[in-house]
């Protein structure tokens with residue numbers, strides 16, 4: 468009787484140990500540290516290739532802009548305006564969304580450009596002057612407005 472009891476205890480203990488070891492291994496496997504390390508490894512790889520390419524592209528665009536003084540509208544849109552106008556952040560009319568733009572475009576290009584340059588507060592939100600990027604030239608902002616309007620036609 469005593470022997471059976473101790474066998475039972477031993478096997479329970481063994482199971483508990485096994486479960487503890489197993490869950491410990493699982494916990495370690497999914498621990499934030501190891502996840503972080505793995506994510507970091509992947510992230511570093513991405514920055515190494517894509518990041519460098521993107522950086523090179525940006526400085527190419529910058530120097531092209533410096534040469535002729537005008538950045539093309541799509542570049543300006545992507546670097547400054549898309550922050551709000553891509554998804555409608557803060558009530559911004561969404562690029563390519565006819566309903567968002569039809570009435571605005573009816574005001575005419577001059578009015579759109581003036582509001583993009585000087586900023587304005589309308590019924591849906593606040594458009595900051597030059598989209599908040601005051602280093603942009605007036606021509607660059609005008610080109611970006613033209614690019615945005617062109618997406619509606």
Ligand code: HEC
Nearest residue numbers: 548551558559571583589590591592593594597598611612
């Ligand atoms: C911080 C967010 C934000 C950024 C960045 C931004 N806009 Fe806007 N923009 C808005 C909002 C919000 C409106 C709508 C305001 C309203 O009608 O109430 C708007 C409206 C406009 C309009 C319509 C004006 C009109 O007369 O209806 C134009 C054109 C425009 N933006 C151009 C630009 C350009 C060009 C850039 C980049 C240089 C830019 N925006 C960047 C928020 C932004």
